[in-house]
Amino acid sequence: MADFDVNKHGVGAVSVLNVKGFLDAHTAPELENAFNTLLNEKQYKVVVNFKDLQYISSAGLGVFMAYVETMRENNGDIKFSNLKDDVYNIFDLLGFPLLYEFYKDQTEAIEKYNQAK
Amino acid sequence: MQKKDPRLYFNTLIVFIILTSLSASLLNINKSGNGITFVLDDSYDFIYSTFLALTVSLIFLNSLRVAWIAFLNKKQKISLLIISIVLIVLSAVNFSTTQAEDFSIVRNFSPALEYFASLVMTYGIIYFTVIFFTTLFHLPTAEAIDRKSEELTSLKDITKLMSQVFDFEELSETITSTTIKVSNSDAAWIAINNNKGFEIHSISGIGLVDANHISNFLISNSLLSEIEVKITDLQLFDAKHKLAKNMKSIVSAPLLIQNRNNGYLFAARKTSRIFEEEESKSVNTFAGFAAVAIENAKLFEESIEKERLEKELDVARDVQYKILPQQTPKYKNLDISALFIPAFEVGGDYYDFFKIDETKLGVVIADVSGKGIEAAFVMAEVKGVFSALSRIYDSPKEIMLQANSILENCLSKKSFVTAIYGIVDTQKGTFNFVRAGHSPLYYYDGDKVQKLIPEGIGLGLDYTDKFNGSIKEMEIKLNNNDIIMLFTDGINESQNEFKEEFGYRRLEDVVNKNSILSVDELSNQIMTSVTLFSKNSSQHDDITLVLLKWNSHII
Numbered sequence: 001m002a003d004f005d006v007n008k009h010g011v012g013a014v015s016v017l018n019v020k021g022f023l024d025a026h027t028a029p030e031l032e033n034a035f036n037t038l039l040n041e042k043q044y045k046v047v048v049n050f051k052d053l054q055y056i057s058s059a060g061l062g063v064f065m066a067y068v069e070t071m072r073e074n075n076g077d078i079k080f081s082n083l084k085d086d087v088y089n090i091f092d093l094l095g096f097p098l099l100y101e102f103y104k105d106q107t108e109a110i111e112k113y114n115q116a117k
Numbered sequence: 118m119q120k121k122d123p124r125l126y127f128n129t130l131i132v133f134i135i136l137t138s139l140s141a142s143l144l145n146i147n148k149s150g151n152g153i154t155f156v157l158d159d160s161y162d163f164i165y166s167t168f169l170a171l172t173v174s175l176i177f178l179n180s181l182r183v184a185w186i187a188f189l190n191k192k193q194k195i196s197l198l199i200i201s202i203v204l205i206v207l208s209a210v211n212f213s214t215t216q217a218e219d220f221s222i223v224r225n226f227s228p229a230l231e232y233f234a235s236l237v238m239t240y241g242i243i244y245f246t247v248i249f250f251t252t253l254f255h256l257p258t259a260e261a262i263d264r265k266s267e268e269l270t271s272l273k274d275i276t277k278l279m280s281q282v283f284d285f286e287e288l289s290e291t292i293t294s295t296t297i298k299v300s301n302s303d304a305a306w307i308a309i310n311n312n313k314g315f316e317i318h319s320i321s322g323i324g325l326v327d328a329n330h331i332s333n334f335l336i337s338n339s340l341l342s343e344i345e346v347k348i349t350d351l352q353l354f355d356a357k358h359k360l361a362k363n364m365k366s367i368v369s370a371p372l373l374i375q376n377r378n379n380g381y382l383f384a385a386r387k388t389s390r391i392f393e394e395e396e397s398k399s400v401n402t403f404a405g406f407a408a409v410a411i412e413n414a415k416l417f418e419e420s421i422e423k424e425r426l427e428k429e430l431d432v433a434r435d436v437q438y439k440i441l442p443q444q445t446p447k448y449k450n451l452d453i454s455a456l457f458i459p460a461f462e463v464g465g466d467y468y469d470f471f472k473i474d475e476t477k478l479g480v481v482i483a484d485v486s487g488k489g490i491e492a493a494f495v496m497a498e499v500k501g502v503f504s505a506l507s508r509i510y511d512s513p514k515e516i517m518l519q520a521n522s523i524l525e526n527c528l529s530k531k532s533f534v535t536a537i538y539g540i541v542d543t544q545k546g547t548f549n550f551v552r553a554g555h556s557p558l559y560y561y562d563g564d565k566v567q568k569l570i571p572e573g574i575g576l577g578l579d580y581t582d583k584f585n586g587s588i589k590e591m592e593i594k595l596n597n598n599d600i601i602m603l604f605t606d607g608i609n610e611s612q613n614e615f616k617e618e619f620g621y622r623r624l625e626d627v628v629n630k631n632s633i634l635s636v637d638e639l640s641n642q643i644m645t646s647v648t649l650f651s652k653n654s655s656q657h658d659d660i661t662l663v664l665l666k667w668n669s670h671i672i
Contacts, residue, residue, distance in 0.1 A: 058484075058486035058487060061486065062530075062532055063531065065533065065577075099583060
């Protein structure tokens, strides 16, 4: 069942992960794989685009928590963009906006990285 | 002509031999013409002739009943050949004796007896001659028939064994040793394909090193078929490899389970006679049995393991229910109802009550990220943390901050806990609470439900001042019939068959419509709505629901 998909593309020094479908305990390993690939490639500046994400469970949220520290230690970050309202509400209830940067659009997030240079 | 008793033919033959002898004697058909005789007209000779003709045909009929020879094994056939020669000779000698002159004593004593003896000997000669030739013609096929019958007996034995023995090693050893017998080979072994490579089992007639060597050679040179039995002449590779030093011909039969290859049954032969098609077929038959044996052993092991795990999960569930409050505390002016429904055997939801003193009651609800056993272990730790802290601190905020710093040591990077901790002061009629990333707290203020979401990051998401700064305490002044509702997202995220969520709106509606009910009835109403909504879909997250209803009149 291909109910989740993640694909990656680079915009300058920033890597964009497009997540799609349902991100839960079953599909979280796919996202972990994508992050591991980024680490192997020493890509630490990440934007996760949620445009096509329908649902996220606590196991899905855990993936970002597991990797954000490494990204930040290496002068990078995980920033989120294009969240649907109900998906954003889940992040919001948990207090993610106090710890992570959220953007309406992917370009804003990329811009943020470029400004910080 | 169905299965008539063969003895009937034989007995009839005896009767006719006697009749022929008597008639001959009575009619005095006698070469010498001596003795006491009734001389009758020659016209009565037909009686004797008829009896003789019938006797002769019966002799042939009896002599042709030799189908049993086919079922003898080679050894028995050879002995039968010798025995039949001896008996032919004996019968012939005896027969000639009856014809000789010096037999006249018997002839004179009883002509019938003479006839009887010569007819019996005739029968003996014919019968044993037929046996001799039949056996002779069956001799070349004896070996093939031996092997077939051996195969049949072995199959019967193995089938019986399979229904009694679940130990793979024991079965597979029987399978390799019978394979050797039925395929006339010198060695046999089984190679099982586990994910890491081939594992050699149940070696018979060959050393492990050689078996390994040959198997690896066949595998690495793609000389095996995934699905079909194959005969390989190792002598063709003799120059490059020393494989043929011992074994010259190999049959490899795949072990197929639901058309998936699980390994091979190998049979090897030392002599340069290459395996025949027929022999490879027998090996293939036994490969089928080996495949079933492997599958059975695996299933048996799995079922034992499953049973063990189920028992342990039962224990875990009992333990988890014991961790939760066995009964709700009783206060004069506070009605309490609590409910926990795990989605699996065990879950990561938690709620608890702490009697801080005579008038103050601590309430906690928490949801550990993830599901199942892992969440259940964290949940047990969370229980420890909150029950300890509730004895030390009487400020909800302080308890939440302490809980976060304690959990830093036991939560993995990926997991977090959301919680609400509150204290009801039954004297002052207040409810003070903090929220750490948890679902909203519902407060029914006598008019309608309000969704209260004071700021607060979930436990385990951050261990710095950001967390400490985010936790905001909120106070509610309780009025008569006010309801406080704590729940986990298993309720609002319950899905129907269209993957729609129950959501906050429906939940608020149920509470608004049923606010007059007692807490237990309200709890029932909520669960009924949730269950009806998601009736065609399975519960995928734990559900916890805690209701508090304030009753100021009783003070």
